[in-house]
Amino acid sequence: MSIKKIVEGKSNMEKDTESFELIFKKYHQRLCFYAKKFVEDDVIAQDIVQDVFMNLWDSQEIIEMEVVLRAYLFKSVYNRCLNHLDHKKMADKHHEKINQNLKYLEVEYYNSSDNQEHSLFELEIKIDSSIESLPPQCRNVFEMSRLRGLKNREIADALNISIKVVEKHISKALIILRENLVEYLSLILLFIKIR
Numbered sequence: 062m063s064i065k066k067i068v069e070g071k072s073n074m075e076k077d078t079e080s081f082e083l084i085f086k087k088y089h090q091r092l093c094f095y096a097k098k099f100v101e102d103d104v105i106a107q108d109i110v111q112d113v114f115m116n117l118w119d120s121q122e123i124i125e126m127e128v129v130l131r132a133y134l135f136k137s138v139y140n141r142c143l144n145h146l147d148h149k150k151m152a153d154k155h156h157e158k159i160n161q162n163l164k165y166l167e168v169e170y171y172n173s174s175d176n177q178e179h180s181l182f183e184l185e186i187k188i189d190s191s192i193e194s195l196p197p198q199c200r201n202v203f204e205m206s207r208l209r210g211l212k213n214r215e216i217a218d219a220l221n222i223s224i225k226v227v228e229k230h231i232s233k234a235l236i237i238l239r240e241n242l243v244e245y246l247s248l249i250l251l252f253i254k255i256r
Contacts, residue, residue, distance in 0.1 A: 084130065085114060092138050099142035109145060113137040184245050191241040195234050202230035 089110060096106035113134060192200060202220070205211045206227075211219070213227045220227075 081118060084117075084134075088131070088134050089114070092134060095135060096138050096142050099139070100145055105145065109141045110138060112141060184242075187242060187245065188238070191238050192234075194241075195237060199230045199234050202227055203234035206231055 092110040092113065093103075093106050096109045097103060100106050100109065116137065117134070192203065195203060198220075202216055205216045205219070206213070213224050213231075216222075216227045217224045
């Protein structure tokens with residue numbers, strides 16, 4: 062049976078569900094087995110085959126060339142398997158690079174002589190002391206923004222200052238905090254990795 066015969070005599074809006082069901086029943090299991098040879102995973106193989114059938118269903122009324130259905134289905138599954146493997150290969154490379162960078166940071170952290178000082182408790186103390194060291198108005202604006210979650214407009218109204226001044230204080234506070242916490246960068250990255 063060819064794809065052309067599926068749509069022959071049908072209107073553009075009409076789907077031949079009976080023919081499609083027969084095709085599905087006849088080829089689904091074989092195509093899943095074929096796809097699994099490439100991707101070595103039942104779920105992924107089934108997803109690929111499902112995508113091929115969805116594509117066939119969506120495009121059946123616009124396919125006009127005479128193509129043997131079996132060849133079309135197997136070639137479509139083959140191409141999607143190759144696409145999946147290419148995507149997986151790229152993702153694996155990306156994850157491997159990230160893991161190598163994190164392992165390097167981890168080794169660097171644990172090999173440092175002052176790793177006792179770099180605990181999460183110490184980090185929290187350093188953050189608190191850095192906030193306390195901010196100029197009073199800057200600290201007040203920063204705490205209202207970051208700790209209480211107020212918007213810049215609300216802070217400006219509450220303190221009777223302009224939004225630009227609020228933004229200036231927040232920027233200044235962030236710069237000071239970044240400078241004070243630069244030595245804790247590897248610990249922060251490790252903490253993020255653990256969470």
